[in-house]
Amino acid sequence: MKNSLTAVIYLEPDQVSLRIIELPKGRVVNDVRSGALALGNDKIANYAQNMAAIVNNLNGFKQQLKDYQVQNVHFYGAIEDLAPIDARYVADQLEVRTGLKIQWLNNNQLMAKTMGCVVNRLAEFKTLSKHCLYLLTLGLDSMTLAFFHHGNFEKQWEIDLGGAKISRLVQRLRQTTTNPQEIIQDYISSKLEYISPELKRKKRTVLLIQNAPVLSSHYIKEGKHLAEIPQELLSQANREMEIKIDDRHPWSQNITTEQERRLVIPNYLVIARTAYLIHPLSIFVTDISMMDGLVNGFADSRAQSQINTMIRTSADDLAQRYGVDTAHRDFVTRFALQFFDQLRPLHRLDNHARLLLEIASKVDDIGNFINQQSHYRHSAYILKSNPLIGLSDDDNQIIAEVARYHSSEAPTATQEHYRRMDDDIQLIVAKLVAILRLVDALDDSRQQKISSIKLNLTNDSLLKIKVIANNDLVLEKWSFSKKSELFSDVFGIKPVLIERGGH
Template identity: 80%
Template sequence: MKNSLTAVIYLEPDQVSLRILELPKGRVINDVRSGELMVGRGNIANYAQNMEAIVNNLEGFKQLLKDYQVEDVHFYGAIEDLDPVDARYVGDQLEVRTGLKVQWLNNNQLMAQTMGCVVTILPEFKELSKHCLYLLTLGLDSVTLAFFHHGNFEKQWDLDLGGAKISRLVQRLRQTTTNPQEIIQDYINSKLEYIAPELKRKKRTVLLIQNAPVLNHHYISRGEHLAEVPEAPLDKADQELGVRPGSHGAWISSALTDAQRRVNLPNYLVIARTAHLVHPLSIYVTDISMMDGLVNGTINAGAQSQINKMIRTSADDIAQRYGIDMAHQEFVTKFACQFFDQLRPIHRLDNHARLLLEIASKVDDIGNFINQKGHYRHSAYILEANPLIGLSDKDNQIIAEVARYHSAESPTATQAHYRQMDDDIQLTVAKLAAILRLVDALDDSRQQKISAIKLKLTSDQVLKIKATANDDLVLEKWSFSKKSKLFNDVFGIQPVLIERGEN
């Protein structure tokens, strides 16, 4: 029995939950949730202060796991707004006191898992997203708005409009103003208006709301995962700065707990303003949760492939937004992946590193949007400010740093920025940057002269790169001679560029 069971534990700022599943079908054997945890007054993530309650719940979960003889346990935590250093402290305390090692996930990772689950599990999704669909996922610290077109994910926006965060602002405003709701409405509008030009208002647009337990409880029937909800209360919320008592029905008044009541009005106003901006034909709510996304990612072998597709789409979106040369991007991405595959015995990196190289190849030149001079530095800080969906903070940092070092600066001991990186990513950054820099030199003219490449590593540690070209490679050879030094420094191998027909 124990070999057919797995378990997922999920720690959030307001609760910790456990789900035990029978494999391979994923049938739920047990689903347990803790009582409410106290959300912090400073950071939303209040794990240190809630440590005793969290540990007590985890000890109870461990007893259930023992009763069911479950040995395969996956423990995830939502990092929310927790500082990375504090996250390490909290994670270490949890491991010492419970023996369970938490894997912290940022919002971009959780959203990718959850969106992948919605697409996979919700039978109606294909029809709902046949034209345009916006998925609005409510959170304590932030909300996420994702856009799907013809069933495919296209882009997302992270908005600083979390229900708990706005609720705290309301409490502060009540001490200084008699009408905080009007100010909150303006605050919400200000956060949403900046993305308004990017939103598409189509006649057949659908708005799908996620992570709204009050709406789930009121509208979704047992055994279902989807329900349509009325728009009338939202129309009133948009027409009036205030919401009159009793005008909103289930949207606010049927909150299940005190915590839900505190965050439900801000969530309601965010939903109302979003609906006004996207002008949906219909509005639905789904009870597919973050936990469902984590479970799907654990038991569904194809889940990561779907997430990787979202990652690539996000990279292409940011590349287009910053006006990169698409022909050069395609050239570099294609040959960077070829180099990675054929040089596996040398770099010894895994397929996830290949994905990071592919993404870096797509976005390494976005800094040209700001200035061609030092564009690689501009690329790095744009990427630092725009983390990609589905990737960890560490992955996003690797991509930004590979972009930083793909051109002129080198990741060496004399480079202060490189020295400040964590030890566990320095070598990966250097290896990927060395490969990308080599490939980037092969299209220095931005004319894609090379149509095919063959690699051969000789016994005297020389990498012969034989290129089939439709024009002379004088500029490419000059650039290659400069940019090949990093590859030689990192791998101890001297690359040599040879035009087909040369010896």
């Protein structure tokens, strides 16, 4: 039995938890949580100051792992607003004191895992999302709103409306303002109104709320994962915007700590304003949590495939938003993946790198929306400002840098952005760029003249690229001669373009 047990430890700014599951069914064997950790006054992620409490809890978890004889342990942490250098310090301290090595996850990774879990584990999801469904996930630093249409994920927005941030604003306003209600209302509205034009208001729209433990514990019955919330309660909030809570409030008996009390009203107001913009037919809450999302990745073989689909969907949505040439995008994506697959012995990259190349192929031209001149730099800027759901910070950086160097500039030691990257990332970027530049050159005219490509890697350090074209390739050949130089530098192989009938 011990060989089938897997443990997941999850560190959040306000608590650390352990769940032991039995695979392959995912049955929960043990599920424990720490007491509340104090949130920071400056940064929400207060891990350094809470280090003693975190280590104490982790050592307690380790004893439970020993008791259950669990060998397979995964330790994750929500990076929230923690700076990268501080995250490394905290990770090192945790490993030294507990022997556990943490893997930091950003909000986009956590959201993808959790949304996948909601789709798969919530029995009612298919019915709720039959038409239009918005999934609102509350967080300490930000909130996420995702849109599903006919059961399929379409897009998501990360909005700067974290419960802890609003709570701090409320506390400051109470000290300086006699009537802070209107200010809070305007603050929340200002953050939400900019996405209002993109929201689809249809008669059969459903709003589903996640990561709202006070709501969950009040409305959801034991053994269930879903409950409907009375809309009148939220309508009242939009009318009065009351920011106090007392024992008469319907949720008050479910609040167990002062920190939780401070977060309830900000989250309540965010939910109310979101509902006001969406005009849902009904509102539900689910108790499926971030921990459920993490565990789901081990218990459900479909989890990663579903996340990859979300990543591709987000990339397509970004490309559409910035007016990317669809025919050129599809051409480049198709043949870039062909090159990747047939050149595996040469680049020796894994399937995750293949996914990153696919995404980069879809979005490398989004910078044309700003200006065709130096569009590749604009593409990198947009991608860094719009990290894709489901991808790590390193993954998003790789995609942005591949977009930066897919056209005119090359990733060399003279490029400042390239020099700043970690060594491991540098090599992946260089290999993916080398492939993408070749394929991009083959459609330099944006007319998709080439219908098929065959690759032949010879023993004399040549890569013969034989193409069948329906038109003259003068421009493509000229572009290919320039863009193929990086491929030779990276792989030590000279690419040669051969038209049908060539030698």
